[in-house]
Amino acid sequence: MKFSEAKQQFIASWGAFGSQWGINRTMAQIHALLLVSPEPLSAEVIMEELNISRGNANMNIRELIDWGLVERVLIPGERKEFFTAEKDIWKVVKQITRERKKRELEPMLKLLDQLKEVEDDPKNPEVKSFNNAITGIRKMAGQTDNALDKLIKADENWFTGTLLKLIK
Numbered sequence: 001m002k003f004s005e006a007k008q009q010f011i012a013s014w015g016a017f018g019s020q021w022g023i024n025r026t027m028a029q030i031h032a033l034l035l036v037s038p039e040p041l042s043a044e045v046i047m048e049e050l051n052i053s054r055g056n057a058n059m060n061i062r063e064l065i066d067w068g069l070v071e072r073v074l075i076p077g078e079r080k081e082f083f084t085a086e087k088d089i090w091k092v093v094k095q096i097t098r099e100r101k102k103r104e105l106e107p108m109l110k111l112l113d114q115l116k117e118v119e120d121d122p123k124n125p126e127v128k129s130f131n132n133a134i135t136g137i138r139k140m141a142g143q144t145d146n147a148l149d150k151l152i153k154a155d156e157n158w159f160t161g162t163l164l165k166l167i168k
Contacts, residue, residue, distance in 0.1 A: 007036060011050070022100065023067075026052060027060040031069055034085035035092075040073040042080040068095045094152050101148050109145060112138040 001009075011032040018028020029050055034041060041049075047057045061083055064070035069092060073082045086092050115134045120127045 010036065021096070022104075023063075024060070026050070026056055027063055030057070030060050031064055031085055034064075034070055034083060035087065037084075040075065040082035040084040042082050044080065046083070067099050097148055098152050101145070101152075105141065105145055105148070109138070109141055112141060 011029050014032035014035075015025040015029035018031070019025045021028075030046055033046060033049055043054065043057050043061060046052075046061070047054060050057075061070060064083075064085075065072070070083050070085050073084050075082050086095070112134055116131065116138060118127065118131060118134075122128060122131070
């Protein structure tokens with residue numbers, strides 16, 4: 001497979017994976033392009049490479065910056081903005097985990113904490129069933145939160161070693 005073909009296949013696949021991970025396809029494709037680019041790219045180059053509009057490029061680059069996956073790079077003598085992505089995939093995974101936890105898990109935990117304080121007859125079967133479900137979900141979400149905290153704080157060697165131990 002030629003390089004240009006492999007690059008396009010990677011960008012397309014990363015885009016498809018991104019939509020399964022909860023981000024839009026274009027955002028993931030921009031991230032993929034920046035991930036494999038040896039130099040920072042301008043919005044114009046990103047637009048041209050991916051055949052997307054300026055608005056689409058700018059909106060998704062801003063979102064990638066908000067996620068902490070892309071940063072602006074100043075190039076002396078250039079008026080255009082340039083962008084680069086974190087190349088260390090371990091840092092990328094940790095940052096995505098941190099953001100997903102903040103955007104999805106933490107609001108759910110807050111909601112579950114509010115819901116577990118239902119005031120009603122605890123002998124009522126519906127109330128009891130509701131409370132049992134909320135308690136179970138909260139327990140699992142809390143364990144997930146703890147595990148994600150450990151992943152975020154872990155270094156790559158610890159994580160890989162622990163994962164290999166679990167597989168054996």
